[in-house]
Amino acid sequence: MSVQRILRERFCHQRLPDRPVGLESQYKHLLELLRRTAVHGESNSVLIVGPRGAGKTMLLRCALRELLELQEVKQNVLQVHLSGLLQTDDRIALKEITRQLHLENVVGDKVFGSFAENLVFLLEALKRGDKSSSRPVFFILEEFDLFAHHKNQTLLYNLLDVSQSAQAPVAVVGLTCRLDVLELLEKRVKSRFSHRQIHLLSCMSFCQYLDAFRSELALPDDFPDSKFSQEWNLNVSELCEEKSVQEILQKHFNSCKDFRSLHLLLLLALTRVSVSNPTLRAVDILEASRMSSADSKANILHGLSVLELCLIIAMKHLNDIYEGEPFNFQMVHNEFKKFIQRKSHSIHNFEKPVVIKAFEHLLQLELIRPVDGGVCKVQREYQLMRLMLDHTQVMEALQRYPQCPTDVKQWAISAFG
Amino acid sequence: MELRTTNICMKNFKSRLPDVTFYSRESEAACGPRGSVVGFSGSVSEKMLSGLHYPGCPEARLRSLREKLPCREVQAGTLLAIMGEPEQYCYPSIFIYGHRATGKSHVILTLLKELELPHAAVSCVECVSAGLLFEQTLLALFGADSAALLPRLPSLSDFVRVYRQVCAQQPAKQTRYIVLERAELLRDMEANLLPGLLRLQELVDDNVAVILLSEIVWDKFRPNTGCFEPLLLHFPDYTKAELLQILSLDSNPSYTPELYSSYINILLGVFYSVCRDLRELRHLAALNFSKFCEPLEKGEAKEGNTHKLWRNIEPHLKRAMQTVYLREVSSVQWGQQQMDEKEATALRGLSALAHVELPYYSKFLLIAAYLASYNPARTDRRFFVKHHGKMKKTSFLKKHEKTSNHLLGPKPFPLDRLLAIFYSVVDSRVAPTASVFSQISSLVTLQLLTQVGHDDQLDTPKYKCAVSLDFILAISRTVSFDIVRYLYDFI
Numbered sequence: 001m002s003v004q005r006i007l008r009e010r011f012c013h014q015r016l017p018d019r020p021v022g023l024e025s026q027y028k029h030l031l032e033l034l035r036r037t038a039v040h041g042e043s044n045s046v047l048i049v050g051p052r053g054a055g056k057t058m059l060l061r062c063a064l065r066e067l068l069e070l071q072e073v074k075q076n077v078l079q080v081h082l083s084g085l086l087q088t089d090d091r092i093a094l095k096e097i098t099r100q101l102h103l104e105n106v107v108g109d110k111v112f113g114s115f116a117e118n119l120v121f122l123l124e125a126l127k128r129g130d131k132s133s134s135r136p137v138f139f140i141l142e143e144f145d146l147f148a149h150h151k152n153q154t155l156l157y158n159l160l161d162v163s164q165s166a167q168a169p170v171a172v173v174g175l176t177c178r179l180d181v182l183e184l185l186e187k188r189v190k191s192r193f194s195h196r197q198i199h200l201l202s203c204m205s206f207c208q209y210l211d212a213f214r215s216e217l218a219l220p221d222d223f224p225d226s227k228f229s230q231e232w233n234l235n236v237s238e239l240c241e242e243k244s245v246q247e248i249l250q251k252h253f254n255s256c257k258d259f260r261s262l263h264l265l266l267l268l269a270l271t272r273v274s275v276s277n278p279t280l281r282a283v284d285i286l287e288a289s290r291m292s293s294a295d296s297k298a299n300i301l302h303g304l305s306v307l308e309l310c311l312i313i314a315m316k317h318l319n320d321i322y323e324g325e326p327f328n329f330q331m332v333h334n335e336f337k338k339f340i341q342r343k344s345h346s347i348h349n350f351e352k353p354v355v356i357k358a359f360e361h362l363l364q365l366e367l368i369r370p371v372d373g374g375v376c377k378v379q380r381e382y383q384l385m386r387l388m389l390d391h392t393q394v395m396e397a398l399q400r401y402p403q404c405p406t407d408v409k410q411w412a413i414s415a416f417g
Numbered sequence: 418m419e420l421r422t423t424n425i426c427m428k429n430f431k432s433r434l435p436d437v438t439f440y441s442r443e444s445e446a447a448c449g450p451r452g453s454v455v456g457f458s459g460s461v462s463e464k465m466l467s468g469l470h471y472p473g474c475p476e477a478r479l480r481s482l483r484e485k486l487p488c489r490e491v492q493a494g495t496l497l498a499i500m501g502e503p504e505q506y507c508y509p510s511i512f513i514y515g516h517r518a519t520g521k522s523h524v525i526l527t528l529l530k531e532l533e534l535p536h537a538a539v540s541c542v543e544c545v546s547a548g549l550l551f552e553q554t555l556l557a558l559f560g561a562d563s564a565a566l567l568p569r570l571p572s573l574s575d576f577v578r579v580y581r582q583v584c585a586q587q588p589a590k591q592t593r594y595i596v597l598e599r600a601e602l603l604r605d606m607e608a609n610l611l612p613g614l615l616r617l618q619e620l621v622d623d624n625v626a627v628i629l630l631s632e633i634v635w636d637k638f639r640p641n642t643g644c645f646e647p648l649l650l651h652f653p654d655y656t657k658a659e660l661l662q663i664l665s666l667d668s669n670p671s672y673t674p675e676l677y678s679s680y681i682n683i684l685l686g687v688f689y690s691v692c693r694d695l696r697e698l699r700h701l702a703a704l705n706f707s708k709f710c711e712p713l714e715k716g717e718a719k720e721g722n723t724h725k726l727w728r729n730i731e732p733h734l735k736r737a738m739q740t741v742y743l744r745e746v747s748s749v750q751w752g753q754q755q756m757d758e759k760e761a762t763a764l765r766g767l768s769a770l771a772h773v774e775l776p777y778y779s780k781f782l783l784i785a786a787y788l789a790s791y792n793p794a795r796t797d798r799r800f801f802v803k804h805h806g807k808m809k810k811t812s813f814l815k816k817h818e819k820t821s822n823h824l825l826g827p828k829p830f831p832l833d834r835l836l837a838i839f840y841s842v843v844d845s846r847v848a849p850t851a852s853v854f855s856q857i858s859s860l861v862t863l864q865l866l867t868q869v870g871h872d873d874q875l876d877t878p879k880y881k882c883a884v885s886l887d888f889i890l891a892i893s894r895t896v897s898f899d900i901v902r903y904l905y906d907f908i
Contacts, residue, residue, distance in 0.1 A: 005505045012506040014619065052643045057619075085613045086574040086620065096574065145642070146609070177642055264648060267508055271498035275472065294651060296514060296634035303516040303654030306690040330824045347690070353743050354691060365516075366633050377867070379883055382826030402656065 003219060003232065007270055010216065011263040020055060020062050021212060026198045030173075031063045033196070037171035038073045038136050043163040045172040045193055047144065049179060050200030053260030056175045059200065060140065078126065078137045084146025090155045093147075094118055101126065101137070115154045116161075123168045134168035144174030148184035156185065160192035202257050209253050209262075214240050216259075216266060217280070235279050244282050248289045255293075265292055297389065300365060301397035306408065307350060307358045309401065310336055313412045315368070315387045316394045326371045326384040329359050333381075339411050346405040356381070471497050471532065478531060485527050487666065488659040489520045492652055493528060499648065500626070503534060503591035507626040508648045509618035512600075512635050515652030518695035521630045522598050524652075529594060536594040541602040547610055551576040554595055559583045573613045580621045589624040600629035604638060612644040619645075654693060657685060663695065664702055672710065676720050680709050683727055687734045692742070701737060704748055708733050708755050773863065778847070779856045780892050783882070784900060785839040786866055787889045790827035790882035792905045794834065800903050801841040821906050823886065829869040829879040832857075842898070 009015045020027050026048075036042040048056045068074050080100045087093040094115065098107055106125050112118040126135045139159055141147055147156055163170050174181075182190060204212070217236045223229035239245050252265060268288035273280055304312070314335035318327045333355055340349050362368050363385075371384045378384075398404060398412050471479065486493050500507050513521050522538075529536040537557030544550040548571045555576075556564040563583040568575055595617070597603065603611045613620065614627050627647075631638075635649055655663065661681055668677035684702055692698065709730045712718040718725040733755075740746040746754075775783065792800065822828065835857075840847065847853065860866045861880070869879040893900040901907050 004501060008501060008506045012508045012618075013624075052645075083620065085609045085616075086572075086577055088572065088574070088607075088609055092572065092574050099578075260646070264508075264646070267499075267648070271495070271501070274470065274498075276470075292649070294649070296636060296649065296651065299651045299653065300514075300516070300632075300634060303519070303693065305693050328824070328826065330826070334824060350691065351739055353745075354738060357743060358691065364632075366637055377869075378826065381885075 002224065003228070004270065004273065006219065006223070007217070008267070011267040011270070014058065016058060016061055016065065020059050021215070022202070022204055022208060023055060023059055023200065026200060027059060027063065029198055030059060031066060034063055034067055034138065034171055034173075035073075037138070037169050038067060038077045039070075041136060041169040043166070043169050043171070044196070045160055045163045045174075046196040046198060047174045047176065047181060047193075048198045048200065049176055049181060050202075051258065052177050053258035054200040054202055055259060056177075056200055057142065059198075060173060060175065064138075076135050078135055079140065080137060081140045082142070082147075084141070084143030088146070088150075090115060090150050093155050097139075098122060116158050119158050119162065120167070123162065123170075126168065136169040136171070139170060139172045141172065141174045144176040145178045145181050145184055147174075148181070153186050153189050157189050157192070160189060163194075164192050204257055206250065206253055209257065210240055210246070210249060212259070212262065213249060213266075216262065232279070239280060239282060239285070242282050245285050248285055251293075252289065261292075265289060268292055295393075297367075297393060298397050298400065300367070301389075301393070302400060302402070304362075305358065306347065306405065307355065308362055309398075309404075310339065310347060310408060310411075311355070311358060311362065312367070312387070312389070312394060313398075313408065314339065316389075316391060316412070319387060320391070326386050328384050329356065329381040332359070343411055344407050346407055470494070472502060474532065482527065482531050485531075486520070486524055487663055488655060489524050489652075492520075492650075493524050495650065496525065496528060499650070500528075500534075500592065500594075505592070506618075506624055507592045507594075509625075510615040510627045510629065510645065510647035511650060512629045512631070512638075512647040513650045513652060514631050514634055516654050516694070517632050518697075519652045519654055520695075521652050522596075525596055525628060525630070529596070534594060535589075535591055536596060538596045538598070540598040542599050544602075544606075547571070547573065547606050550597075550610075555579065555583070558593055558595075559587065573607075573609055577613075577617075577620050580623070584621060584623045591624070593623070593625045594628060595625065596628045596630065598630045600631040601633045601638070603629075608640070611638065612640055615645040615647055655695065657689060660685060660689075660693070660695065660698065664698060667699065667702065669706065672713075673720065677706075679723055679726075680706060680730075683709075683730060684734065687731065687738065688742075691738065697742070700748070701734075701742065704741060704751055705730065705734060705737060775892070776856065777896070778843070778853060779860060780896050781843045781898075782835070782839055782853075782856055783860060783865055783884065784889065784893055784896075784898060785835055785842050786830075786860070786880060786882040787884065787900070788842070788903055789830040789835050789838055791822045792903070793822070793828075794830075796905050797834070797838065800905075801838060823906050827881045827883065829881045831877050831879055833877070835880065842903075 030046070030048070033044050033046055037044050048060065050056050064079070067077075078101060080097050082093055082096060087096055097119075098104055101122060103122055103125055107121070110121075112121065123134060123137070126137065141159075147153070150156075159170070159172050162168065163172050178184070182193075182195075185193065214236055218233050219229040221229075252261065265285075265288050268291055269280060269284045272284040272287065301309075301312075311332055314332045315327060317335055318331055333352065336355065337349075340347060359368075363370075367389060368385045368387050371386055395412065398409060482493070483490060499511065513525070515521055526538055528534075529538075535558060537554045539550055539553045539557075541550070544553070548567070548569075551567060551571050551573075552564050555567065563579060566579045566582065571579075595614075597614070603614070614629075617627050618625050629647065635647070661678065664681045664684075665674060665678050668674050681702060684698065684705070688698060688701065709726060712726060712729050713720065718729075737751070741748060741751045788800075836849070839853075857866070857880075861868055865882070865884050866880045867883050869881050889900060
């Protein structure tokens with residue numbers, strides 16, 4: 001279905017909207033900055049800071065898209081895209097810059113004394129024919145904070161140095177999710193940075209969120225089947241009015257406002273739309289919400305065997321009695337044995353090795369963790385562990401556990417032993 | 418691995434699955450309130466809609482898919498819906514979690530193979546370094562030539578570069594899938610690998626989706642500064658009824674399916690409260706079926722006589738829990754033991770140290786070491802000195818259970834204390850010769866004692882006793898020494 005195709009491109013492939021929503025002032029600021037570098041030859045540096053999913057990359061790409069509509073910009077400007085995740089070393093970064101500027105042949109087999117020499121050489125090579133001015137270059141650094149962890153921060157130092165000196169018009173744009181990114185920079189790097197930051201801290205209200213929901217689901221005007229798209233858009237508007245849908249969206253808005261989580265929710269709802277079921281209904285949104293906010297640990301606890309569940313309850317009791325001090329297997333086994341002897345009718349008295357195997361399964365699931373990271377000098381039965389679940393999670397899991405024996409439940413609820 | 422018995426038992430099964438509508442209702446009844454946790458509640462018609470349908474796929478293929486994925490229809494349907502049509506984009510990363518043997522790899526790989534979608538299946542256990550992961554992925558997606566383009570010791574940057582290069586020549590007409598099993602091991606590799614793979618679609622600008630399979634929840638994967646959150650999908654554990662259904666598919670054709678079902682019922686009755694892992698249960702079922710059928714073959718009982726068959730097999734299964742289930746004994750040994758039929762011979766497990774024969778003085782050294790580890794030093798006088806007088810009552814008050822040394826573990830003791838206790842415990846006079854000291858070293862080699870502290874502390878080495886109470890009781894019985902009388906915790 002082509003509606004799936006269009007919407008999936010929007011949700012999964014992060015297709016750029018026509019204009020960034022709710023970020024007008026930041027967009028204007030960024031566009032102006034980049035235009036000054038591209039057209040007027042001014043060097044600039046800026047950091048775009050915002051939490052994950054706030055729209056930093058989207059903002060930058062929209063700005064670049066608009067700028068590249070100008071003919072002179074398209075012909076002159078070069079772009080170098082670096083990512084902190086990929087270029088983990090300054091050497092690798094330099095090779096990538098060389099590659100993206102298509103200067104491998106020019107560099108050839110030259111050996112450079114330092115990073116700075118290399119970079120200056122590359123920028124010299126970009127000078128246009130009349131040798132008076134060099135082509136403007138945009139350096140875009142995604143995951144900027146990871147570059148700050150390189151040795152001596154050479155790449156950052158040199159790029160920002162070039163942007164301060166009048167050698168060539170460069171724009172250094174960094175995108176990062178850390179608000180304290182300036183603390184990570186060395187003094188000499190920080191002083192060369194222009195301290196221009198664009199913050200994308202979302203201050204959407206719930207009404208704007210609802211509008212975003214509606215516009216993200218709306219089909220564009222150039223959709224081939226106009227009757228279908230009208231019906232679809234009408235359906236979406238009706239959905240926005242429904243109280244149940246609004247409640248769900250309020251819940252999501254309260255926990256996470258950004259577009260990425262909205263896209264995830266909408267994609268899950270979209271998967272329930274098919275040829276036999278061509279409209280989106282409130283129950284689809286409800287299902288999608290439930291799927292996206294399921295508690296993973298509760299799901300895992302649901303699948304444990306009864307013996308493993310008893311061990312977890314024993315650990316919970318130990319935590320309650322000794323206020324969270326670490327325990328070892330012998331203590332847990334002791335509690336379990338007390339339960340078997342005094343209160344249990346349905347649980348068989350399992351041999352110690354069988355109980356150890358169940359304990360080790362819990363260790364593999366990382367529901368319990370050794371305190372000192374697993375130093376092996378201690379016998380495994382005496383190694384101190386901590387439970388990675390808290391009281392309420394255990395009790396909730398117990399409520400949902402299928403066919404839980406009553407004596408186990410009673411033991412869990414009882415205060416002592 | 419012995420457990421991968423996928424091919425062995427699936428030889429002769431016939432498709433006895435009921436048709437879709439009936440099955441959906443049955444599974445909903447079996448699911449019960451659990452449906453709310455997973456998020457698949459709703460009327461029967463809802464379930465049918467979320468069942469398997471895939472546009473452009475012939476009905477026969479869908480039917481064969483359903484047969485290959487028993488009890489996993491709902492999950493397969495959700496996955497297919499998320500994957501969407503091949504030409505459309507899929508969500509960049511999907512994280513599938515669930516207990517082991519809940520069918521995660523099986524479902525996703527069967528779907529990808531049957532629907533002939535381009536994919537690369539890599540197990541992170543095999544990838545000691547990230548380079549192996551990249552090589553295998555490129556090999557599966559683009560062929561050997563592209564894998565050869567990777568430099569030695571490739572980084573994620575090289576991988577993305579080569580991928581972009583090859584992809585420019587072969588643009589994606591269909592979504593490419595990269596399936597990574599045991600994804601929890603990615604956390605221990607380079608720090609940029611996991612966040613990079615989660616956003617691979619964006620980095621290479623291609624229609625690719627990364628699917629991570631793991632039994633550990635996503636909360637433990639998240640890097641410190643966050644990352645691109647994948648779509649989380651849970652594969653719930655099988656209910657008892659579903660386990661029965663799946664295990665019954667392995668039935669031997671020479672017996673009726675009802676007999677096999679009753680056998681599986683008995684097996685689940687013994688093992689279900691301990692273990693719900695499908696692979697373990699299949700392994701146990703395969704090993705013990707011949708023993709179950711023994712009375713039938715000998716003519717002692719008929720198929721309907723379930724009580725007699727149960728009486729025959731139940732102690733056998735209980736013994737299996739202590740040996741084969743714990744891997745104390747290999748399945749070959751187990752099979753041989755069944756054929757020999759010597760009930761009297763106890764099976765020698767791997768960790769049963771009872772077959773270690775120690776010399777006389779070594780036994781006493783071990784007993785002395787146990788007493789030194791588990792008795793506090795101040796009580797030595799009371800236990801081992803002949804005329805100690807009365808010990809004050811206060812120090813013998815019932816201690817808080819937690820401080821019992823048997824719960825906290827053995828304490829280290831110096832060599833002198835060990836020898837002092839040894840000389841008082843051994844009834845005959847022993848000269849402190851080198852042979853006694855060398856026996857201590859051999860006990861350390863046998864790992865019955867552990868040496869604590871540095872190797873260069875030659876004058877006062879410290880040791881700890883590393884045996885369990887049951888073992889030391891057995892040893893002291895052989896030398897007729899009543900150790901319980903000397904243990905502080907059992908006063």
